[in-house]
Amino acid sequence: MLAIREAARSMGPGALSESGLRDHVFPLFSRVLERGRESGEIYLANHSLGRPMDAVEADVREGLGYWYDHLGNAWDAWMPEHDAHRARIAAVIGCGRADCVVPKTSAAQGLRAVLNAIPGEGPISVVSTRGEFDSIDSVLKMHHHRGRARVAWAEPDERGRFEADDLVRAIGDLPSGAGPKLVVVSAVYFVTGQVVEGLDRVIAAAHERGAIVVVDAYHAAGAVPMSFDDLGADFMIGGNYKYTRGGPGACWLCIHPRHLREAGTPGAADLATTDTGWFALADPFSYSRTDEPRLAAGGDAWLEATPPVLAYYQARAGLELTLALGIERLRAYNLRQQTMLTDALRAHGIGPLDDKPRGAFVPIATADGPAAVAALRARGVDADARPCPSGSRWVVRFCPDVLTTSDELARAAEIIASVLGPG
Numbered sequence: 463m464l465a466i467r468e469a470a471r472s473m474g475p476g477a478l479s480e481s482g483l484r485d486h487v488f489p490l491f492s493r494v495l496e497r498g499r500e501s502g503e504i505y506l507a508n509h510s511l512g513r514p515m516d517a518v519e520a521d522v523r524e525g526l527g528y529w530y531d532h533l534g535n536a537w538d539a540w541m542p543e544h545d546a547h548r549a550r551i552a553a554v555i556g557c558g559r560a561d562c563v564v565p566k567t568s569a570a571q572g573l574r575a576v577l578n579a580i581p582g583e584g585p586i587s588v589v590s591t592r593g594e595f596d597s598i599d600s601v602l603k604m605h606h607h608r609g610r611a612r613v614a615w616a617e618p619d620e621r622g623r624f625e626a627d628d629l630v631r632a633i634g635d636l637p638s639g640a641g642p643k644l645v646v647v648s649a650v651y652f653v654t655g656q657v658v659e660g661l662d663r664v665i666a667a668a669h670e671r672g673a674i675v676v677v678d679a680y681h682a683a684g685a686v687p688m689s690f691d692d693l694g695a696d697f698m699i700g701g702n703y704k705y706t707r708g709g710p711g712a713c714w715l716c717i718h719p720r721h722l723r724e725a726g727t728p729g730a731a732d733l734a735t736t737d738t739g740w741f742a743l744a745d746p747f748s749y750s751r752t753d754e755p756r757l758a759a760g761g762d763a764w765l766e767a768t769p770p771v772l773a774y775y776q777a778r779a780g781l782e783l784t785l786a787l788g789i790e791r792l793r794a795y796n797l798r799q800q801t802m803l804t805d806a807l808r809a810h811g812i813g814p815l816d817d818k819p820r821g822a823f824v825p826i827a828t829a830d831g832p833a834a835v836a837a838l839r840a841r842g843v844d845a846d847a848r849p850c851p852s853g854s855r856w857v858v859r860f861c862p863d864v865l866t867t868s869d870e871l872a873r874a875a876e877i878i879a880s881v882l883g884p885g
């Protein structure tokens with residue numbers, strides 16, 4: 463962690479520069495950069511799987527070391543890391559209380575914890591969109607299928623976008639009675655990269671209708687500056703697989719502090735999840751039992767069973783780097799890289815999906831995504847494609863990160879133009 467902080471300090475306080483990154487940050491990624499040199503591949507799939515820092519292996523070894531050296535007492539070292547992990551994620555998403563963040567192994571697990579926390583009789587009336595990630599989509603569909611939810615799906619416009627006004631209209635169609643209601647939307651859409659402008663209005667409309675809101679921030683956290691506290695959503699879900707380069711299994715659910723309570727037994731009208739376990743108890747290590755569940759105070763009431771502690775070591779370096787470099791500066795650098803790429807592509811007659819605010823990747827429409835991705839790979843560009851939520855088109859996604867050089871972007875533009883260009 464010291465090396466990460468020292469590298470960030472050496473870069474100085476101003477905007478991130480390629481030369482500064484090369485001198486101070488690239489050395490923290492010697493393994494993936496060596497792989498890149500050997501393969502000659504230009505990695506532009508950072509929106510999918512973030513590239514790991516060298517430190518990840520030593521960090522996981524550290525976590526394992528406590529097990530080897532201390533056996534059952536390893537928990538004395540593991541629990542502070544669990545809490546430090548929550549604090550890092552809180553800092554990334556602009557949440558003032560670390561205990562609001564509850565580690566999960568997937569974003570879907572976070573959504574399920576919310577679905578079964580909502581009080582009230584009968585199926586939950588849900589508004590969501592056709593643009594949510596497959597994992598979220600399938601959890602909602604399964605709940606609908608089993609009669610536990612009635613999901614109304616907001617359709618995209620012809621460009622595959624979900625505008626705040628349309629979402630507000632869909633929320634207006636939720637039943638007006640007292641039944642349980644939920645809205646599930648993304649902050650940044652995973653196929654098109656659309657940043658949902660006016661998300662605060664969507665949240666306000668949901669609250670007016672008596673619905674709680676889950677925001678999927680997987681494509682925003684660590685890439686786009688945000689304030690969970692100011693946004694006012696009831697819950698946020700996300701993970702470290704992408705922009706904070708923390709690998710699989712290190713996801714989270716964040717709960718707005720207004721839903722946190724004193725220690726004790728939740729009331730019938732409280733948001734209290736049945737995805738629970740002994741770590742959610744007020745005093746787990748007393749092993750005492752009561753007839754009613756006696757939950758911990760604050761966000762700890764949302765913890766579950768024995769946590770997968772090694773994931774916190776695995777995610778540590780990437781979160782530390784994100785925080786040390788600063789999300790504002792990372793965002794500004796990424797936007798400059800996107801402009802470099804789109805300017806070069808435009809010279810070849812290729813434009814991105816649109817010019818509206820987008821997350822960290824450049825989306826380009828094509829008729830056959832898998833064929834485009836295979837052709838790009840064959841020429842040394844690693845990207846991916848997803849079906850567009852509207853129509854039969856695909857979107858190929860290209861995401862540079864701090865390791866992507868301007869030379870790589872220029873070369874990638876030539877290759878992308880040869881595969882996706884008009885000629």
Ligand SMILES: Cc1ncc(COP(=O)(O)O)c(C=O)c1O
Nearest residue numbers: 568569570595597652678680681
């Ligand atoms: C918007 C979004 N949400 C969630 C996920 C991952 O969900 P899970 O952790 O449930 O697999 C992804 C992964 O690509 C995503 O893009």
